[in-house]
Amino acid sequence: MNRKAIDYGVLARDAESSRQVYNSLLQRAKETGVSGELRSSNIRIIDRAEHPRSPISPKRTLDSILGIFGGLVLAVAFGFFYEYLDNRIKDPDEIRTCLGLSPLGMLPALGNQHTTGPLLLNNGVPQNFSEMFRTIRTNILFSAPEGTLRTIAVTSTGPGEGKTCVSSNLAVACALAGQRVLLIDADMRRPQMHGLFDVDLAPGLSNVIVGDAKASTALHKTAVTGLWVMPAGRTPPNPVELLGSARFKDVLASFGQHFDTIVIDTPPAMVVADPLVVATIASGVVFVVGAEMTSRHAARGVIDQLERCQGRILGAVLNRVEFTKNRYYYSRYYGSAYGTYYQTAHS
Numbered sequence: 001m002n003r004k005a006i007d008y009g010v011l012a013r014d015a016e017s018s019r020q021v022y023n024s025l026l027q028r029a030k031e032t033g034v035s036g037e038l039r040s041s042n043i044r045i046i047d048r049a050e051h052p053r054s055p056i057s058p059k060r061t062l063d064s065i066l067g068i069f070g071g072l073v074l075a076v077a078f079g080f081f082y083e084y085l086d087n088r089i090k091d092p093d094e095i096r097t098c099l100g101l102s103p104l105g106m107l108p109a110l111g112n113q114h115t116t117g118p119l120l121l122n123n124g125v126p127q128n129f130s131e132m133f134r135t136i137r138t139n140i141l142f143s144a145p146e147g148t149l150r151t152i153a154v155t156s157t158g159p160g161e162g163k164t165c166v167s168s169n170l171a172v173a174c175a176l177a178g179q180r181v182l183l184i185d186a187d188m189r190r191p192q193m194h195g196l197f198d199v200d201l202a203p204g205l206s207n208v209i210v211g212d213a214k215a216s217t218a219l220h221k222t223a224v225t226g227l228w229v230m231p232a233g234r235t236p237p238n239p240v241e242l243l244g245s246a247r248f249k250d251v252l253a254s255f256g257q258h259f260d261t262i263v264i265d266t267p268p269a270m271v272v273a274d275p276l277v278v279a280t281i282a283s284g285v286v287f288v289v290g291a292e293m294t295s296r297h298a299a300r301g302v303i304d305q306l307e308r309c310q311g312r313i314l315g316a317v318l319n320r321v322e323f324t325k326n327r328y329y330y331s332r333y334y335g336s337a338y339g340t341y342y343q344t345a346h347s
Contacts, residue, residue, distance in 0.1 A: 087296045089289050095316045098296045099303055101287060102143070102315040105136040107166070109291075109320040118196045119165055121172045122224050130173075136166075136317055137173040143314045144284060150256050152314070153186075153282035155266045155275035155306075157299045161290035162319040164192045167265040170286070175227035179260040182219070183229045186278055187267045188239040191232035197222050204233025208251055209242045215251060228259070244277040252281060269302040279311030287316040 089095060092103035110119060110129060121130050141149065154167035164187070171183040184205055185193035194201045199220040203213035208230075219228050236242055255262055264282060266275040279285050285306060289299060306313055 088292050089294050089296055089299060089318070090292050092318055094296070095289060095318060099287075099289075099299055099316060101303065101313060102139075104139045104143075104286065104315040104317050105132055106291075106318045106321045107132055107136075107162070109322050119169075120196065121169050121176065133169050133173045137170060137177065140170070140284070140286065140314055149261075149283045149314075151252060151262045151264065151282040152284055152286060153264045153266050153275065153278045153311075154286045154288060155269045155279075155302075156288040156290070157270045157294050157302050158268050158290075159190075159271065161268070161288050161293055163268070163288040164196070164265055166286065166288050166317055166319060167263050168193065168196055171227055171229075171261075171263040172224050174261050174263070175224045179226060180258070181227050182255055182259040182262045183227065184262060184264045185230065185232040186243060186264050186274065188232045188235055188242070188274075189267055189272065191235075193229055193265060194231040197229045199229060199231055201231050202233045204231035205251075206233035206236045206239075206242060208233070209245060209247050210236070211247075215254065240273050240277060243274055249281055269305065270298055276305055276309045276311070279306050280309050282311070284312050284314040286314055289316050289318050291318050291321045293320070 089098065092106065095101055095103045108126075108129060110125065119125065121133060140152065143149070152170070154163050154170065156163040168183060171181045175181040183193065185191050186205060188206055191201060191204075193199075194204075197220065203218045205218065207213035208215050208218050213233075215230075218230050218233065220230070221228055242248060252262065264278055266278050269275040275285075287299075287303065287306075303313065
């Protein structure tokens with residue numbers, strides 16, 4: 001029995017030890033299962049979230065300011081870029097710097113609604129238009145010694161720049177100043193003077209040069225005191241040869257004995273060679289430039305041709321200027337009150 005008791009004690013202690021190990025393992029397994037169901041995190045709450053007072057995006061005020069500022073920057077940059085690419089003559093400073101000519105004056109752009117007939121100084125044109133032509137006439141007369149400027153040729157770079165308007169009104173302005181003036185239409189390809197002064201196209205200059213008519217029959221007295229006009233006549237097949245002939249020089253010399261000033265309207269110099277021939281005979285050449293129409297390179301090329309022909313260029317007239325439309329270019333020359341000065345004075 002003692003030996004049995006000893007064996008029993010050993011087995012009891014072994015069973016108790018195994019039971020303790022089993023309970024420990026069972027508890028550890030349950031803890032492991034519970035901790036596996038939980039997610040570990042290192043997030044800590046620092047401040048409680050607040051309800052936003054306004055949306056973070058879009059920020060309409062800031063976006064509007066940035067949009068306006070960016071649009072202005074792009075508009076200014078595009079304007080300077082366009083100005084850099086635009087090589088048209090716009091103001092008198094470009095006539096002096098790019099063409100090397102003296103600006104004789106500027107003429108505003110007028111439509112037919114401003115006059116009762118052709119665009120002439122004696123047909124009710126605005127007062128500022130007449131005053132500008134008087135300024136041009138004065139500048140031309142003072143550009144040469146007295147008595148040396150007897151024959152004035154008027155030309156331009158291309159068609160549509162208003163050379164016929166300038167030459168006709170220049171002749172009218174000289175006649176209104178008390179001179180005996182002869183206006184000759186030397187544009188035999190597209191004559192226009194007979195329509196402006198309502199005279200017959202023929203007989204005219206071409207007929208006088210070839211000997212088909214006498215000079216007295218080709219002259220027409222106009223409604224302006226002291227102004228006579230000679231139309232172009234029938235269109236010849238060789239206008240350049242007629243203008244370069246000795247007969248044309250003799251005709252001008254004979255007219256110079258009876259008139260104080262002779263104004264010759266010639267074709268555009270870039271199109272035909274007629275003005276180059278006339279420039280060698282005339283006392284001076286007036287170059288007409290259409291505002292925002294004429295390219296600097298084209299005008300410079302025509303001036304070089306005239307100078308190679310020994311033509312004496314008196315200066316340039318900037319024609320068809322849009323004073324109200326393009327104040328950016330012309331505000332430094334004439335203020336906003338310039339156009340209404342005469343209207344206020346005569347109202």
